[in-house]
Structure formats: structure tokens, C-alpha cells
Amino acid sequence: MTFPLQITYRHLEPSAAADELIREKADKLGQLDRVTSCRVVIEAPHRSQSKGNHYKVTIDLSIPGTELVVDRSPDQRVEHEDLFVAIREAFDHAWRELETYEQRRRDRRHVSSI
Helix, strand or coil: CCCCEEEEEECCCCCHHHHHHHHHHHHHHHHHCCCCEEEEEEEEEEEECCCEEEEEEEEEEEECCEEEEECCCCCCCCCECCHHHHHHHHHHHHHHHHHHHHHHHHHHHHHHCC
């Protein structure tokens, strides 16, 4: 990984296993585009005794020319009871966002060269 990675935990204890998964997934994102920094916030906003903890993962990626934030608005927010599923799904979504951004960038370059 050639870019800084910051991992923040809110309302839960840090996990070495989660950190390892995040590093692995962030490294793969760096292969798709020129990521200059990656900030990941993991939080357990709801503490329900009957339903267990739900985890929310936010990924903030800086790439030359823009910043991409993978998050859900409160009415669309996806929270998971399994921390590792939440991490994987957030990074999968970030991957799709980066692919879309890269495709748009290529399309703009192609149109401007015509």
C-alpha cells in the first residue's frame, strides 16, 4: 500500500482482525485508481440488547482531483450485525464507485480529444 490509511473505531473496541481485512481491501482499491489516502470509520451506532450491535462503515477516499465518500444517508443506511460483512460490503461499494469514477474520467478524456 503506497498511501496513508487511517482506521477509526467509534463506540466499539478496535479489532486486529478487522484492521487486517481493511488493509487488504484498501490495498485492492489502490490497484484500481491512484488513491492518495483512505480513511475508514467503523461505528456501532445502535446498542440494542434485543437485536445486538449494528455496524456502519464509512470510507473516505482521496484520489487526484476528487474525494469519494462511501456512506449511506440515514434513510438508506445499511447496517450489519456482522462487522466483517459490513466492512466487505462497504469496500465492494467503494470499488464500484471508483470504477464508475474512472470510467467517467476516461469518457471525458475521449470526448475532449475528439
